[in-house]
Amino acid sequence: xxxxxxxxxxxxxPEEDSAVSFQEYEVPCPKEWVVLDxxxxxxxxxxxxxxxxxxxxxxxxxxxxxxxxxxxxxTCATFLTDYAPGPVxxxxxxxxxxxxxxxxxxTTTTASGYVESVPAGTYELLIQQDGNTVHQxxxxxxxxxxxxxxxxxx
Numbered sequence: 001x002x003x004x005x006x007x008x009x010x011x012x013x014p015e016e017d018s019a020v021s022f023q024e025y026e027v028p029c030p031k032e033w034v035v036l037d038x039x040x041x042x043x044x045x046x047x048x049x050x051x052x053x054x055x056x057x058x059x060x061x062x063x064x065x066x067x068x069x070x071x072x073x074x075t076c077a078t079f080l081t082d083y084a085p086g087p088v089x090x091x092x093x094x095x096x097x098x099x100x101x102x103x104x105x106x107t108t109t110t111a112s113g114y115v116e117s118v119p120a121g122t123y124e125l126l127i128q129q130d131g132n133t134v135h136q137x138x139x140x141x142x143x144x145x146x147x148x149x150x151x152x153x154x
Contacts, residue, residue, distance in 0.1 A: 067091040
């Protein structure tokens with residue numbers, strides 16, 4: 001088992017580039033780490049400009065949904081070791097406008113740098129690829145105390 005793995009992360013900087021580009025980061029690859037852990041490592045230790053969204057880390061809310069090696073996945077439930085020796089390509093979910101990095105608009109949660117509360121209630125989460133629903137769940141929101149996230153309700 002490799003000690004590290006390469007993440008190829010989509011980056012979108014509209015003030016600098018006209019299109020999405022990919023940046024590579026070498027991250028630790030312990031057996032218990034998921035893709036979200038790798039992204040958090042990048043943000044915390046390698047590149048604080050990386051922007052993406054996540055909330056519960058328990059596979060419930062769906063806010064960490066991203067395209068991993070071409071497949072829609074919840075990054076909190078997708079183990080890095082499943083992609084060893086790498087690389088692991090991380091992109092925004094398809095069919096949503098890109099805001100920056102691995103963040104998209106058009107879902108209930110988008111990265112923004114602001115904190116707003118979410119009204120309590122039940123929401124339907126659908127992840128679609130090529131017009132087909134590939135993941136569907138119901139999310140019950142009780143409170144939202146997540147940093148670096150703005151919630152947009154339809």
